[in-house]
Amino acid sequence: MEKHNFSIEFFPPKTPEGAEKLRATRVKLSELNPKYFSVTFGAGGTTQQGTLDTVREILAAGEQAAPHLSCVGGSRTSIRAVLADFKAAGVRRIVALRGDLPSGYGASGEFRYANELVEFIRAETGDHFHIEVAAYPEVHPQARSPQDDLQAFARKVQAGADAAITQYFYNADAYFQFVEQTQKMGINVPIVAGIMPITNYTQLMRFSDMCGAEIPRWVRLKLSSFGDDSASIKAFGLDVVTGLCERLLEGGAPGLHFYSMNQAAPTTALWQRLVK
Numbered sequence: 501m502e503k504h505n506f507s508i509e510f511f512p513p514k515t516p517e518g519a520e521k522l523r524a525t526r527v528k529l530s531e532l533n534p535k536y537f538s539v540t541f542g543a544g545g546t547t548q549q550g551t552l553d554t555v556r557e558i559l560a561a562g563e564q565a566a567p568h569l570s571c572v573g574g575s576r577t578s579i580r581a582v583l584a585d586f587k588a589a590g591v592r593r594i595v596a597l598r599g600d601l602p603s604g605y606g607a608s609g610e611f612r613y614a615n616e617l618v619e620f621i622r623a624e625t626g627d628h629f630h631i632e633v634a635a636y637p638e639v640h641p642q643a644r645s646p647q648d649d650l651q652a653f654a655r656k657v658q659a660g661a662d663a664a665i666t667q668y669f670y671n672a673d674a675y676f677q678f679v680e681q682t683q684k685m686g687i688n689v690p691i692v693a694g695i696m697p698i699t700n701y702t703q704l705m706r707f708s709d710m711c712g713a714e715i716p717r718w719v720r721l722k723l724s725s726f727g728d729d730s731a732s733i734k735a736f737g738l739d740v741v742t743g744l745c746e747r748l749l750e751g752g753a754p755g756l757h758f759y760s761m762n763q764a765a766p767t768t769a770l771w772q773r774l775v776k
């Protein structure tokens with residue numbers, strides 16, 4: 501069925517119940533035949549074991565898995581050890597990030613930006629890993645300017661990234677503009693669009709504030725007008741995000757990466773609308 505390059509993101513569960521739930525989610529989502537499942541990595545290595553355990557389980561089930569690896573707070577020695585664990589587990593694909601340390605966490609470690617991590621992975625492990633990096637069509641919230649952010653993205657590709665996954669967004673034009681600008685700079689790696697299904701208004705507003713994703717006014721007003729009516733929020737969210745995905749694919753997006761939030765239903769509903 502693999503018409504498009506679709507991948508699905510999980511976060512490592514914190515409890516045995518969470519692990520059980522994620523197992524069931526993964527089994528359901530496997531039926532969609534995604535290219536791979538990625539598993540996030542808490543900044544400062546806070547989920548290191550959970551990420552590795554989750555990735556091992558996915559690989560043991562015969563699926564492709566890509567751990568994320570964030571470098572903030574890490575040292576060359578600690579990142580080298582994580583890379584060795586990934587390699588030993590049979591990992592061939594990594595999503596390489598800077599990460600964000602929680603406030604009060606202290607020293608930021610030996611890596612300042614994700615391009616330094618990509619460079620380190622290549623120097624240590626050659627071409628063993630396919631490396632994905634993050635891209636921000638609506639501009640990373642800490643960037644000094646959109647142009648600076650674009651340069652930062654270019655440095656990650658120059659350091660050896662093979663492809664990129666974007667932060668989620670609901671403005672397709674921001675994505676197309678970003679891709680066009682990178683192409684003008686001679687960057688030709690695939691830039692897969694990150695997709696956040698809409699299922700919960702409060703949670704969406706909180707996440708979007710943190711990561712700098714803009715919720716278009718009309719979408720925000722409609723979602724808030726539904727109040728506690730979760731069925732209407734989900735139905736409207738599904739329509740909006742399906743429309744976004746269709747536009748992206750028709751406009752040439754090389755793939756979609758679904759932020760599943762460890763739930764099967766929202767990603768499945770979207771996917772079934774897209775892959776008819």
Ligand SMILES: Cc1cc2nc3c(=O)[nH]c(=O)nc-3n(C[C@H](O)[C@H](O)[C@H](O)COP(=O)(O)OP(=O)(O)OC[C@H]3O[C@@H](n4cnc5c(N)ncnc54)[C@H](O)[C@@H]3O)c2cc1C
Nearest residue numbers: 540541543568597598599613614634640642643649652667
């Ligand atoms: C697909 C995806 C997956 C993610 N997964 C995780 C995860 O698993 N764990 C996690 O903790 N976080 C994750 N994040 C969040 C990410 O860690 C944060 O967005 C973080 O703030 C930036 O990471 P980055 O790798 O994009 O950093 P970078 O590319 O290093 O950029 C960070 C900021 O620094 C600026 N910058 C870069 N280089 C320079 C320079 N030389 N001088 C000045 N400024 C510079 C950039 O413009 C940007 O504002 C993910 C994000 C995405 C899009």
